[in-house]
Amino acid sequence: MPTVTAKRRRASRLPPYIRGPNLRRRTELGLLIYAALVTAMLYVIASFAQASRIPPHIGPFLSILLGLALVAHMGNRWLAPSANPVLLPLVFLLNGIGYVVIARWDPGSAKVQAGWTALGVVIYLLTLLFVRRSRDLERYRYILLLVGGFLLVAPLIPHLGKDYNGARLWVGVGSFIVQPIEGAKILLCIYFASYFAANKELLSIPTARVGNHLFLDPRPLVPILVAWLASIAVIGAENDIAFALLLFTLFIGLLWITTGRIGYLFGGLVLFAGGAVLASKLFAQVHERVIIWFNAGKYPTGAGYQLVESWYSLAAGGLGGTGLGRGSSGTYLHQYVISDLVFTSIGEELGLIGAAAVVIAFVLIVGAGLRVAQTARSDFSRLLATGLTLLLGFQAFFVMAGILRILPFTGITLPFVAYGGSSLLANYALIAVLMRISDEGAPTAEEKRSGLRQLGDRPLVTNPK
Numbered sequence: 380m381p382t383v384t385a386k387r388r389r390a391s392r393l394p395p396y397i398r399g400p401n402l403r404r405r406t407e408l409g410l411l412i413y414a415a416l417v418t419a420m421l422y423v424i425a426s427f428a429q430a431s432r433i434p435p436h437i438g439p440f441l442s443i444l445l446g447l448a449l450v451a452h453m454g455n456r457w458l459a460p461s462a463n464p465v466l467l468p469l470v471f472l473l474n475g476i477g478y479v480v481i482a483r484w485d486p487g488s489a490k491v492q493a494g495w496t497a498l499g500v501v502i503y504l505l506t507l508l509f510v511r512r513s514r515d516l517e518r519y520r521y522i523l524l525l526v527g528g529f530l531l532v533a534p535l536i537p538h539l540g541k542d543y544n545g546a547r548l549w550v551g552v553g554s555f556i557v558q559p560i561e562g563a564k565i566l567l568c569i570y571f572a573s574y575f576a577a578n579k580e581l582l583s584i585p586t587a588r589v590g591n592h593l594f595l596d597p598r599p600l601v602p603i604l605v606a607w608l609a610s611i612a613v614i615g616a617e618n619d620i621a622f623a624l625l626l627f628t629l630f631i632g633l634l635w636i637t638t639g640r641i642g643y644l645f646g647g648l649v650l651f652a653g654g655a656v657l658a659s660k661l662f663a664q665v666h667e668r669v670i671i672w673f674n675a676g677k678y679p680t681g682a683g684y685q686l687v688e689s690w691y692s693l694a695a696g697g698l699g700g701t702g703l704g705r706g707s708s709g710t711y712l713h714q715y716v717i718s719d720l721v722f723t724s725i726g727e728e729l730g731l732i733g734a735a736a737v738v739i740a741f742v743l744i745v746g747a748g749l750r751v752a753q754t755a756r757s758d759f760s761r762l763l764a765t766g767l768t769l770l771l772g773f774q775a776f777f778v779m780a781g782i783l784r785i786l787p788f789t790g791i792t793l794p795f796v797a798y799g800g801s802s803l804l805a806n807y808a809l810i811a812v813l814m815r816i817s818d819e820g821a822p823t824a825e826e827k828r829s830g831l832r833q834l835g836d837r838p839l840v841t842n843p844k
Contacts, residue, residue, distance in 0.1 A: 403464040404456050410468030411448040418444055418475025421703060425483045428704025443493075444475070451500050455814065458507040461821030462814040466747050469740050470795055470810055474499075474803075476737065477796035480724050481717045484709040488717055488798055495800035499807035506811035513760045513816050520573035527566030528609070530559035548619050560622050561805035564770055565812075568629060572762035575637040579758060582638050620665045621789035625774055627651060632769045633762055672787040685712050686788055689723040693734075693782075700730030717798040719790050722782050737796070738779065745772040751813050754820035764816045767809050 419441045426434040434440070448471055455462060474496055482489035510516060516523070533550045534540035541549035541556060549556050575582065631647030660666070671683040692708035695701060706728040709716040716724050726734040748768030755761040771794055778797075781788035792802045 403462070404452070404460060407455065407464040407467060408452050410465065411452055411471055412445065414468050414472040414475060415441065415444040415448050417472060418479060421476065421479045422482065425479055425703040428702055429483070447471075447497060447500050451503060454504040454507060458504070459814045459818035462818040463747050463751055466744065466751075466810055466813060466817070469744050469747070470807075473737065473740055473795040476725065477721060477793075477798075479703070480721055480728075480796070481798050483704055483728075484716050484724065485714075485798075491800070492798055492803075495803045498800070499803045502804050503807040503811045506808045507815060510812060510815050513755075513763065513812070513819060514757065516569050516763070516812075517573045517576070517759045520570050523566045524570040527563045527570065530563035530566070533559045548622075558799070558801035560619075561801040562808075564622065564625065564629075565767070565805060565809055567626065568766040568770060569763060571630060571633050572759055572766050575633050576757070576759040576762050579637050582634070619790075620668070621777065621791040624777065624789065625770065625791070628773050629766055629769055633766050636765055637762060668787045668789070672784065685715050685720060686782075686784075688712055689720050689782055690784070692723050692727040696727040696730045696734075698731050700726075700728050700733055703728050718792060719778075719788075719797070720782065721797045722779055722793055725796075741772065741775045741794075744768075748772070748813055751817040751820065755816050756819055760816045760819065764813055767813055771806065771809060 419437065422440065423433055423437060426432070451467055451471075455467065478489060478492055478496065481492050534548050536550070539550050539552075541551050548560055549558050551557065627647075627650075631644065631651075634647070635641070635644045671686060674683070688711040689708065692706065692712070696706070700706075706724060708720075708724050708727045712720050712723065722734065722737070725737055729736075745768055748764060748771065752761050752764035752768065755764055774791060775794055777786060777789050778791055778793045780786040781790075792799050794802065794806045
């Protein structure tokens with residue numbers, strides 16, 4: 380009879396999805412503990428650099444970190460036992476790095492961010508609890524579209540919408556202020572994925588005859604174009620180009636992935652170029668950001684002041700950084716150092732190495748999200764996972780590319796890192812939906828025994844040995 384050690388050795392040679400949910404959750408728990416310890420270590424270093432002592436409340440701080448990680452982990456064991464084991468630890472690591480930066484510059488805001496993080500974990504668990512099957516979202520696509528549309532126009536409602544820095548993206552009563560567009564982007568992603576999945580063949584197979592030639596019938600594209608253009612128009616009325624660009628990327632990306640026709644991609648690039656020129660003429664905020672992009676150095680005290688100072692801060696960081704608690708970017712960037720320009724503070728105090736670590740974390744999240752899409756059980760789930768991954772990945776890219784002057788600076792928040800409750804809650808819900816799709820895509824017991832695993836609609840035969 381084989382010994383226990385021999386059984387474990389044979390099991391370790393099997394692919395991760397064959398080894399079962401227990402190994403995945405154990406891997407996740409280990410990575411969560413590692414992320415919590417890294418966050419606590421960074422927090423101690425920052426505090427020691429500022430006050431020359433270890434913070435007296437480091438014990439409760441670490442206990443809360445581990446407690447939140449354990450709550451989320453136990454929720455995964457109960458609600459999504461076979462889901463991807465690396466998504467949640469990467470999210471906790473980014474969230475922890477962001478919290479350390481916020482606490483270093485604004486301890487009051489850090490307390491608020493900690494509360495939003497705890498609420499984000501609750502939203503994460505509630506999403507897993509109520510979305511037990513991803514196809515349930517497909518059934519309510521028109522209801523979700525209506526809710527998403529309401530969230531888009533809510534900032535335009537008189538006495539409810541709030542205007543900050545020229546953009547009208549917030550709603551609030553008293554001191555309670557939220558950004559509803561963060562939730563709207565997820566709901567619109569669900570609608571786009573549902574519509575494209577239902578009309579996949581009509582959008583990809585030529586059916587309209589003109590003479591002796593067959594062309595793609597444009598009529599199935601009309602409803603989705605109307606929904607997308609309405610969203611862009613509303614966001615334009617709110618004077619924010621960042622989320623308009625994000626939705627445009629989502630729309631073109633899903634259309635290309637659905638049909639596989641590269642013509643849609645080239646057409647989207649042409650539309651983007653024309654739309655960018657038109658927007659720079661019609662919208663003052665867009666025009667200003669383009670001017671800053673090309674000529675920020677010529678206006679060191681004007682609209683591009685913070686962006687120019689962020690470049691100096693990044694240059695001061697060099698390869699290894701000035702050290703946590705030793706930077707000076709907050710002196711010049713003020714409240715933006717914990718929100719729009721939080722990546723600048725990371726690059727200054729942790730250097731190129733720390734900034735690259737954040738970039739790599741986002742790349743790993745995108746890779747895990749695309750892997751989830753690859754193993755999804757239906758076209759809708761596959762497109763939804765892809766769309767949510769595109770939202771998260773491109774939002775991070777737009778922020779970091781804007782700071783590094785690769786693109787015009789958009790002013791949206793860096794997911795999980797920047798200060799802001801609306802973004803944090805929406806992104807935790809986004810990760811929960813990805814985890815649900817990942818759990819559904821895991822092989823069943825029968826597939827494990829037979830060695831057959833459905834990779835979307837394509838069978839993948841594993842090595843029976």
